Amino acid sequence: MLSNKPDSILLGDLKKLVTTERRILSDVICHLEEVNRRKLYVELGYRSLVKYCVGELRYSESAAYRRIKTLKLSKSVPSLMGDIKRGAINLSQSTVAQKLFDGRKVDPKKQIEIIKEIKNKSAKKSEDIIREMLDLPKRKCFFSIEVKDKTLEKWNEVKARFAHLDLTDEALFNRIMDMAVSSVYALKRGNDLFSNKLSGFKSSNPRYISKNLRREVYDRAGNKCERCCGVYSLEIEHIKPVGVGGKAELENLMLLCKACNIRSAIKFYGLEKMKNYV
Ligand SMILES: [Zn+2]
Incomplete structure (x- = not known):
């Protein structure tokens, strides 16, 4: 059972699966290319490769689109399939590249050079690099939300x-x-309306962390998770838990994001005891 797999085996197996997934992906694209070359989708009543991918292979429109763009790019960049297998280029990057090459008559040598430059980069960073190398205007960012x-x-x-x-x-x-x-930091640091206003207030609760101490922990951590530098859902953790005698003292406190906090609790208490929190 998966839940009984030791951590290192679980992580190792997942890596192997992802390597297989990438190999299969490049095989799928090569097969699509051959189906396209022979125009076999016509025999099956589809007007285009996209329609065949959606109707016959049950891909979503966007999944079909990404695979077909990648297929097109691989014709000018023969090393692309190898890069995909190794994980140096992913489908988002190849799609954004081909989208920007489309209709611009970019020399294949230039395409190869560009793909080399974007290896192991995020899709956004890749787009910035491609736009710069093709002398195109910078990427625009839009923020749109549907509201009442x-x-x-x-x-x-x-x-x-x-x-x-x-x-x-x-x-x-x-x-x-x-x-x-x-204002979120101010609240988290203990300046909220509900904090105890009495100076010298001493709580009998061993988990109680005073306003000043909270501020010291946040300042020392630079308002970031002390393990992964994340800034979301920050919590103060007792390094040695209160349950086993840990105290609310600066040396025993750490600012962690929720994920790092849960991970350290799992390491201390075990997954079984933490199952209601994960
Ligand atoms: Zn973290």
Whole structure:
């Protein structure tokens, strides 16, 4: 059973599976290329390779699109399949590359050079590199969310109240986000309305961490998880748990994100005891 596999075997097996997955992916693309060359999809009543991929192979439109773009790119860049097998190039990167090459008559030598440059990069970074190498305008980022009328009214009210600052929508939104982030830190650091206002307050709860101590932990950690540097869902953890005599002292406290905190609890208490928390 998977849940009985030791950690190292589980991690090793997953890596092997992903290697197999990549090999299969490159085999699938090679097969698609041959099906396309022979136009076999026509025999089966499909007007295009995309329609065949969706109708016959049950791929989603986007999964079919990514595979076909990759197939197209592999014709100009023969080393592409090897890169995919090794994990140096993934489908998102090959798709973004081919999308930018389409209709631009990019010399195959240049395409090979570009693919070499984007190896082991994220899809976003790859797009930036390709745009620069092809002398294209920089990538634009859009942020769009579907909202209710009430939310839009609220946003318009915020805009009206800050109108005197004469900010663009983006600048105003950034300001509001900065305010939100700093107020979250203020709350987490113990400055919230519910913290005990009495000076010298001593709690009998051994888990109690005073406002000042919380602030010291956050300052020492630079407001980041002390293990992975993440900034989301931060919690203060007792290095030696309170249950086994650990104290709420700076040396025994650590700022961790939720995932790192749960991982360290699993290491200490075991997966069985932590099963309700993971
Ligand atoms: Zn972390």
